[in-house]
Structure formats: structure tokens, C-alpha cells
Amino acid sequence: xxxxxxxxxxxxxxxxxxxxxxxxxxxxxxxxxxxxxxxxxxxxxxxxxxxxxxxxxxxxxxxxxxxxxxxxxxxxxxxxxxxxxxxxxxxxxxxxxxxxxxxxxxxxxxxxxxxxxxxxxxxxxxxxxxxxxxxxxxxxxxxxxxxxxxxxxxxxxxxxxxxxxxxxxxxxxxxxxxxxxxxxxxxxxxxxxxxxxxxxxxxxxxxxxxxxxxxxxxxxxxxxxxxxxxxxxxxxxxxxxxxxxxxxxxxxxxxxxxxxxxxxxxxxxxxxxxxxxxxxxxxxxxxxxxxxxxxxxxxxxxxxxxxxxxxxxxxxxxxxxxxxxxxxxxxxxxxxxxxxxxxxxxxxxxxxxxxxxxxxxxxxxxxxxxxxxxxxxxxxxxxxxxxxxxxxxxxxxxxxxxxxxxxxxxxxxxxxxxxxxxxxxxxxxxxxxxxxxxxxxxxxxxxxxxxxxxxxxxxxxxxxxxxxxxxxxxxxxxxxxxxxxxxxxxxxxxxxxxxxxxxxxxxxxxxxxxxxxxxx
Numbered sequence: 261x262x263x264x265x266x267x268x269x270x271x272x273x274x275x276x277x278x279x280x281x282x283x284x285x286x287x288x289x290x291x292x293x294x295x296x297x298x299x300x301x302x303x304x305x306x307x308x309x310x311x312x313x314x315x316x317x318x319x320x321x322x323x324x325x326x327x328x329x330x331x332x333x334x335x336x337x338x339x340x341x342x343x344x345x346x347x348x349x350x351x352x353x354x355x356x357x358x359x360x361x362x363x364x365x366x367x368x369x370x371x372x373x374x375x376x377x378x379x380x381x382x383x384x385x386x387x388x389x390x391x392x393x394x395x396x397x398x399x400x401x402x403x404x405x406x407x408x409x410x411x412x413x414x415x416x417x418x419x420x421x422x423x424x425x426x427x428x429x430x431x432x433x434x435x436x437x438x439x440x441x442x443x444x445x446x447x448x449x450x451x452x453x454x455x456x457x458x459x460x461x462x463x464x465x466x467x468x469x470x471x472x473x474x475x476x477x478x479x480x481x482x483x484x485x486x487x488x489x490x491x492x493x494x495x496x497x498x499x500x501x502x503x504x505x506x507x508x509x510x511x512x513x514x515x516x517x518x519x520x521x522x523x524x525x526x527x528x529x530x531x532x533x534x535x536x537x538x539x540x541x542x543x544x545x546x547x548x549x550x551x552x553x554x555x556x557x558x559x560x561x562x563x564x565x566x567x568x569x570x571x572x573x574x575x576x577x578x579x580x581x582x583x584x585x586x587x588x589x590x591x592x593x594x595x596x597x598x599x600x601x602x603x604x605x606x607x608x609x610x611x612x613x614x615x616x617x618x619x620x621x622x623x624x625x626x627x628x629x630x631x632x633x634x635x636x637x638x639x640x641x642x643x644x645x646x647x648x649x650x651x652x653x654x655x656x657x658x659x660x661x662x663x664x665x666x667x668x669x670x671x672x673x674x675x676x677x678x679x680x681x682x683x684x685x686x687x688x689x690x691x692x693x694x695x696x697x698x699x700x701x702x703x704x705x706x707x708x709x710x711x712x713x714x715x716x717x718x719x720x721x722x723x724x725x726x727x728x729x730x731x732x733x734x735x736x737x738x739x740x741x742x743x744x745x746x747x748x749x750x751x752x753x754x755x756x757x758x759x760x761x762x763x764x765x766x767x768x769x770x771x772x773x774x775x776x777x778x779x780x
Contacts, residue, residue: 302543302564305475307331323396330396330400335414337415337644340379347657350673354673384424390601400602415650427598429451440471443473451515452515464531465580473564476517478542484554487552501514535575536569537567541560545560613653616652616653618661619662619665626686628648640656667687668687
């Protein structure tokens with residue numbers, strides 16, 4: 261397609277190029293920026309899968325400075341559900357008061373637990389760079405209670421074991437077998453050919469995780485950085501260092517960058533070889549609209565793939581037999597083994613799963629509503645502002661059940677909404693409020709406490725972005741990942757993966773999430 265053809269195909273939104281602008285575009289790179297930064301959008305996709313799949317053990321191959329595993333070390337605000345039967349009974353008892361709409365039956369038949377919180381019990385990081393792993397240790401080490409930091413004030417309800425290993429993925433570590441999920445973001449394109457060939461047999465054949473999550477740059481998207489008729493010399497990037505192609509890559513250490521078709525074929529081949537199913541998609545659309553209207557055809561900046569293990573003894577047996585035929589264990593045994601740099605446990609609060617009686621919890625909830633002079637509050641706000649987490653032993657369900665049984669309280673269920681959004685109400689009318697211009701601190705701060713809990717320091721840290729340096733594997737920084745937008749707009753993940761809804765990067769979606777980006 262020539263420049264004249266491209267100019268005739270400009271979008272209906274009014275984008276246009278003068279001849280002078282077209283000539284300039286053919287001689288310079290086009291502006292391509294992302295908001296949120298592309299590395300954070302990749303991480304958002306990973307978190308979305310981890311939550312929806314209820315992943316509890318994670319290995320991050322190429323963890324770099326530990327940005328991702330550091331997020332996983334942040335505790336969830338409450339325990340996972342353990343009183344499903346009682347909550348379902350409460351819903352059933354209130355079903356006649358629900359509005360007769362399509363959500364009613366769904367609310368009765370599905371447990372309305374707030375599933376945005378991850379509950380990992382084991383997190384492992386592996387990288388080849390000892391320098392970057394030093395930062396990973398800092399990001400994952402348990403907080404010192406003597407230090408007045410935001411991490412030291414976060415209450416943990418379940419134990420978490422963390423391991424930081426140094427070494428290459430071409431070596432086999434027996435401790436990595438049967439991990440729930442292995443993650444490797446922006447890593448495979450850095451691997452020499454001989455190491456890339458051993459990646460599937462080691463990860464899918466020896467370790468056999470339930471899930472494998474991969475991301476890699478899309479070479480198809482790279483055309484977006486220049487005009488259609490631009491000369492190859494316009495790209496200010498890196499020629500293929502292997503000399504196998506005349507392609508221009510995004511990073512000096514990349515050994516390859518695959519088109520959508522090439523990545524899809526590779527994923528489907530190794531999935532079929534090792535007894536997995538795979539879905540390939542992408543993340544990352546630029547802020548700027550392409551003047552030649554190529555956004556749809558060039559697709560996403562990063563390709564993503566989710567591999568799911570086929571269950572059954574025959575698949576496991578075949579994977580082991582294939583490893584023997586491949587000889588991977590013998591080759592790996594001759595290589596340098598991984599070195600454990602750090603191992604520690606994040607211990608839960610002493611009250612975890614040791615609640616007081618339901619009557620006592622109900623009394624406390626009633627007293628908090630009276631103190632705040634509120635006739636009702638959402639469960640989540642009462643939990644946070646009322647400091648009811650410790651009396652409940654970390655169980656949000658117990659707060660709801662206690663209120664439902666208390667003679668001064670009632671619970672108003674909301675069909676098809678998470679339990680954290682239900683309302684706890686006083687049955688009787690609030691007493692008259694005395695005229696007092698000097699309100700107690702706890703009353704005037706209720707709104708501030710609730711507001712601040714919706715976007716915690718972790719979320720703000722994550723949104724600020726922490727790019728990895730290029731010393732090891734992982735999310736290297738890129739000149740195309742900077743943001744020029746000041747707007748908090750929607751960053752959509754492609755629908756149709758079967759993994760969940762489109763997410764938004766809005767502050768409301770960040771409420772009380774234990775990871776740096778809560779709705780991702």
C-alpha cells in the first residue's frame with residue numbers, strides 16, 4: 261500500500277496527513293505510546309488469570325527485580341470463603357425481597373464472593389542476574405514490624421512461603437515440579453536457540469504446571485512504528501543479532517521476535533507435544549491512532565499465551581516418557597544447578613482463623629454504626645473503618661453471618677454482587693444526634709478511611725510503574741512504553757479469551773485489592 265492509498269483510507273474520526281506530513285512520517289519513527297505502560301498491561305493480564313484460576317503457587321521464570329512476585333506478597337484483606345453453605349442459606353432466605361430480574365437466579369445459585377483477591381501460599385522467583393535478584397529479595401522479604409511502613413501495617417491471614425533462586429531455566433530444579441502456575445513474561449525472545457529448544461521439555465515436560473503464562477513481543481506490531489513506505493533505516497532499533505533475518509527488533513538482546521502466526525504455531529506445536537491446551541491472544545494498543553488505519557491489522561503490541569495442562573494419568577505418563585526420549589534430564593544434570601539466595605515465610609496474624617463469638621462480632625458491628633452515626637454501611641467499609649477484621653479472625657463471611665443473627669442488625673443482600681458490597685443495617689432508628697461542631701475524630705474520618713482504603717499505597721506504587729533494568733530477563737524498559745496521556749481511561753484486554761471480562765483502570769476498581777493493580 262502506497263502513501264496515496266493509505267491517505268485515502270484514513271479513519272472517519274478526522275485523522276489526515278498533508279503531503280508534507282506524509283513525507284516527514286516516511287523519514288521518522290511514528291509516536292507510539294501506551295497508557296498504562298505496556299509492561300503493566302502485561303502484568304495486568306497475568307493477575308487477571310491468576311485470580312480467575314484461583315492460583316495458589318507461582319513460579320516466575322525471569323523474575324528480574326521482583327516487581328510481579330513482590331505484588332503477590334501483598335496479603336489479601338480477608339480469608340478465602342469457608343462458610344459457603346451459611347451464606348447461600350442467607351441468600352435463599354432473602355430471595356423474595358430481590359427484584360425479579362435476570363440476576364436473581366444467578367445470585368441464588370452462585371456464591372457471591374468477591375473474587376478479585378489472590379491468595380497465594382507459595383511464590384518463587386528465578387533469574388540469571390544476581391544483581392536484580394537482590395532487588396527481588398527486598399520486594400518480597402517480610403516487612404519489619406518495627407518500621408512504620410505501609411507494608412508493616414498490612415494484616416496477613418494466611419502464611420506465604422517465598423523462595424528466590426539464581427540460575428538459568430535450562431537447568432532442572434526438582435522443587436519446581438507440579439507448581440500451580442509458571443509465569444514467564446518477555447523472556448523467551450532472549451533465549452539462545454539451544455536454550456529455547458529445552459524450554460518446552462523442562463517447563464511442560466518436567467515441571468508440568470497446571471498453567472503456563474507466556475508473553476513476547478509481536479513482530480507483526482512493529483510495522484506500527486513507521487509509515488508504510490518508510491525505509492528500514494528509519495527504525496531506531498536493533499537488527500537481528502543472530503543474522504538469521506533482516507528484521508529490526510525492539511531490544512538489543514532479543515534473539516528473535518515472532519509474528520502472530522509464528523508465535524501461534526510454536527505455541528500450538530509445543531502444547532500438542534506435551535499434553536496441553538493453549539489460547540493465544542494479546543495486550544497493548546497504542547494511545548495514538550494510526551494515520552494509515554492499520555491498528556486492526558497489526559494487532560497487539562505484546563502476544564500472550566495461556567497453556568492449560570490436560571489432566572489424566574495417560575497424559576502425565578506420556579509427558580514423562582517423552583522427557584526420557586528427549587534426554588532432557590541427562591542434559592540438565594550436566595549444567596550448573598540453581599542456587600537458593602533467600603527463603604522465608606510471611607506469618608499470618610495471631611488471630612487468623614481464631615474469631616471471637618458471633619454475638620461479640622455483632623455487638624462490635626452495632627457499636628461501630630452507632631459511633632459513626634450511620635444507619636447502614638457496606639460490609640467492606642464497616643470491615644475497614646470499623647476495624648472488625650481481627651475480631652472476625654480474617655473472615656469477612658463471619659461479619660455478615662454475625663450481623664444476620666444479631667437482634668439489633670440486619671443484612672441486605674445484593675443479588676449478583678460481591679459479599680463485600682452487601683449492606684449491614686441497624687434495625688432501629690438512630691438516636692438523635694447532639695449538636696456538636698467538634699465531631700469525634702473517628703466520625704469525621706470515616707469517609708477518609710474508606711476513601712484511602714480504595715487506593716492503597718501498593719496500588720499507587722504499581723501505577724507509577726517500576727520497569728526492570730536490562731541486566732537479566734523479564735520486562736525490559738522500552739522507549740515505546742512511555743505514556744504521554746494524562747487521562748485515566750479504559751485499557752481493554754481482548755475479550756474472547758474465555759478468561760474474563762474486559763477490565764478498566766479506574767480507581768473504583770482498586771478497592772481493597774492486595775496487589776498493586778487490583779482489577780487487572
